[in-house]
Amino acid sequence: MEITTEINGRRHIAPLAVLRMAFGLIMLISTIRFVLKGWVYDFYIAPRFYFPFWGFEWVKPLPAMAMYAVFACMAIASFFIMIGFLYRISISAFFICFVYVELIDKTYYLNHYYFVSIIAFLMLLVPAHRYFSVDVIRKPSLKVTQVPAWTINIFKWQLCLVYFCAGISKLNHDWMLEAMPLRLWLPANAGLPLIGPLFKQAWLAFLFSWFGAVFDLLIGFLLLYRPTRKTAYVFVIVFHVFTGWLFKIGMFPYIMIFITIIFFSEGFHKALIGKRSAEPPVNFSYPPRKMNVITGLLIVYVLLQLVLPFRYLLYPGTLFWTEQGYRFSWRVMLMEKSGTAFFYVKDPLTGKRGEVNNSKFLTPLQERMMDTQPDMILQYAHYLSDVYKSKGMKDPVVTVQSYVTLNGSGSRLYIDSSVDLSRQEENFLPKKWILPFHSK
């Protein structure tokens, strides 16, 4: 198998059409669930303040009705993606709405939302609607049967990368040698009938930790390799259903189960949509100029995907503690971290200092996420500085007395409580005001 045939060779389009339907369906369910849980209000309407991503401070939530409209648009677009109707418009609309919502507040950042954003971006580039779709019925000239191999393989590559990076990130002292944080999380299930008592056994936490690491490291390759593929997919289902059942991780297991279908052969996908008879082959190729743009985009995307998970190496200190370079790196369910932060605002004129009641400014979820993430602590400190400036205080001094516990370490001081955070700027340099972890 040469690399060029895996990129430019001809492949049947069926896997792409199935992926499109699977993605549309799971996103439709996911969006409806999100709205029904009342999260549009809780996350994007109720808060007074939002934690934007660096460089995206200009992204703001819309008024309440418009926020609901965005989610309605996402749901409709998901449905259209599933049935392959007005595909270019629906996938673009979905991508824009989804990324917009994710960019509003990093409080709700989840690896699988990031994953969905990437899959939507890739779906934007491929002709997933040119087979087994309403678009083809409407306009039969759209129909093609053969597509460049990369349009399918790019998704496999992305999935392998997610699993492999997740596996690498598990190869650390706490996960492998202490069975942390599973040792803290598993006993929660000790009340289950029959198997309950097992969950407080340390060996089970070790078994799960090691199995999880091996699974993540190998599963991508086992899915690629034809003889092991079916067994591997069974493992994917069992693993994700099991973790979904043990932990509160929402749609993530189902998204992974749905998207990994792409690994199956074109024969499988053809059978799945009932296309067994031979069809006259119709080739799809991108117009050269468009292909140049796509090639450029893909090179940037691949490089970013390879670099982002390892950018943490550029920062000093314990990654889990400082979280510098933590997001966008496929670090999933790796740590039990919790904190409490008391913020102080001091008027430099009078020297008087007051402790802020965080619940007056943040939702409980925002506060909990902020408590353990230095960049959010800094954003909140700047916000407090603005609030008290607007109340007439000149140059408020904002400090924080913050305690964090990581993987059962016991809480300890997290941020240098003498530093005036209102004068610290957010950038990609190491944050010197994060105190070192001092592992035992």
Next chain:
Amino acid sequence: MKRIVLLSLTGAAAILLLLNFSCSKKGTSSSGTGSTIGNDSILLNIGNNIILPGYKSLSMATGSLDSAIIDFSANPNGASLSNVRALFKSAYIAWESVSEYDGFGPAYNVQPTLAGLNLFPTTTTRIDSNINAGNDNVNAFSNASAKGFPALDYLLFGAGNNTLANYTTDAQASNRKQYLSAISADIKTEVNTAYAGWAARGGNYINTFVNGTGNSISSSLGLLINSMDQDFEVLKNDRLGIPLGKQPPGAILPVLPKEVEAYYSGISAQLALAQLKAVQNIYLGSGTQGNGPGLQDYLIEAGAKYNGGLLSDTVKAYFSSAVSALQAIPDPFSATIQSNAAPADALYAEIQQLVVLLKTDMPSSLGVLITYGDNDGD
């Protein structure tokens, strides 16, 4: 597709079986003794030995208070007033032993929620205008801070030595008696509703509670810790923080004595102590039937560490130190903090440390999420 589904089901069954059979092997963990997350001996003790008796004594106390207020209204004199005042204090103190459960169960799933009985400081102008207008609809939305214990505090102690006159010779005496009775009756009804909701013979939430094992946000442990911690932050922020001028309201930070709980009766420190001890009891498992398993037993079982020692011991030590510090602060708290705020400031710092331990270390060791909302993780 059928084969895949079949294969995966077989796989899941095989894993479950495997797990089950290896059960006979002796584990290497430090666990093995009785209590664990999911075992209800702790929930049983907290439910039957602490929570239910707490609601029972509050129910009895508010019942006696209401009878005394009926007597007082019929026959207002010095003796009946001091009887009412004494019963008010004991009912308020009893309240502090159940406010920890305001965030879930029967106290939370009703309208109006039980927590509404203690929104302080009360809006005295609102109470006065209600009395002048003869409006005793205490559960109107606009009367949210003109009802409950803080309103009684004002009505029974607000006028000092003139209180009796307010109920006898004052032009509004009759309206005032009516408002006092309405507030007391409302307290009694709301408390009885919550108590009945918990009681085995009533709504039997106690059964739901002791069987709600696990540590998810909807488990009894998750609900209890979140509710208790939220209440504990009221101790830090509202009972102590605001009066001590800890919170910056704009550019100035005065001590705000009138913001204390029970300003007029002057029992703020006693009430704070009752709350602190109630939380300590949940932690230690101490109740009417003596000591049983409490939250500390989860921490002991988990072997949670803190600063080289055991977390369970650390929390225990912080509790007793905070209790001693609070016992040393005399009532009326509002006067104490004006003459010498230093002991109260020191207490505040201790309570802050306890907040960290109860909100960060304890839940983290037990895998309980501290959030009063809901979200996915990954």
